[in-house]
Amino acid sequence: MNELHFLNIRKRFRLNTILDGLELSLCAGRCTLLTGDNGAGKTTLLRILGGFEKPDNFQVDTGFCVLNWRQYRKTLQGSVLYLHQQPYMFEGSVRANLAYALPHALPKSEQVERIRMALHWGGLERIADAPAKQLSGGECQRVALARAWLRQPGILLLDEPTANMDKEARLRTVSLLRQLRDEGKTLLIASHDPDYFSSLVNDHLHLHTGKLQAVTGAPQFANIMPLHHAAT
Numbered sequence: 001m002n003e004l005h006f007l008n009i010r011k012r013f014r015l016n017t018i019l020d021g022l023e024l025s026l027c028a029g030r031c032t033l034l035t036g037d038n039g040a041g042k043t044t045l046l047r048i049l050g051g052f053e054k055p056d057n058f059q060v061d062t063g064f065c066v067l068n069w070r071q072y073r074k075t076l077q078g079s080v081l082y083l084h085q086q087p088y089m090f091e092g093s094v095r096a097n098l099a100y101a102l103p104h105a106l107p108k109s110e111q112v113e114r115i116r117m118a119l120h121w122g123g124l125e126r127i128a129d130a131p132a133k134q135l136s137g138g139e140c141q142r143v144a145l146a147r148a149w150l151r152q153p154g155i156l157l158l159d160e161p162t163a164n165m166d167k168e169a170r171l172r173t174v175s176l177l178r179q180l181r182d183e184g185k186t187l188l189i190a191s192h193d194p195d196y197f198s199s200l201v202n203d204h205l206h207l208h209t210g211k212l213q214a215v216t217g218a219p220q221f222a223n224i225m226p227l228h229h230a231a232t
């Protein structure tokens, strides 16, 4: 799937309209940055696209057909991955956490090999046997990205993936995200820190009073709504 065009995304919490008829396109091999003030609705949008939050209105044009949210959820389940700001780590080692991303039916020898590759990909070899629950925020994020790499989703939705990281952890995370994008994954990143992702981002959208606005260059909002190919 090269491009998904989302239309008429609406979400209200009681009388509070959070998303007011959003329209956006996500393309394979492109990274879109989503900014917006606290409470603007970034997480809500990511959760809707991730299939966790039911919208009041939603359509997606896949190029072949137009789906509602329920159909989208069913059709794209498994190819869309939502990564929480504080990724959940299971009990056990980093190695064991990576194993959760693999199909149970995979032969043991292949599991071992894929985990070895994921440890290498994420720069996690040194902490492969460390208890995952005791990792730092940056290390957890790298484990979550390595799990994502193993699962190979088409679309990755990332909520504040570099929040509370020091510079080195941030650079390593951005480097892994760049690899995922260059492998053809679609990335949508919600963040308050556009500068951190400037080397990675193709398109920049800003969420304000329930609407999305394309950002071209330094934070300056375009008036138009069609949103991809806006920045780069």
Ligand SMILES: Nc1ncnc2c1ncn2[C@@H]1O[C@H](COP(=O)(O)OP(=O)(O)OP(=O)(O)O)[C@@H](O)[C@H]1O
Binding pocket: 013, 018, 036, 037, 038, 039, 040, 041, 042, 043, 044, 045
């Ligand atoms: N389940 C819910 N019930 C009621 N209101 C909610 C619910 N989830 C989110 N909200 C409200 O919707 C608004 C948008 O929240 P959301 O978390 O999407 O914003 P955000 O842009 O991600 O904010 P931040 O930058 O602070 O993380 C907020 O006012 C929040 O209180």
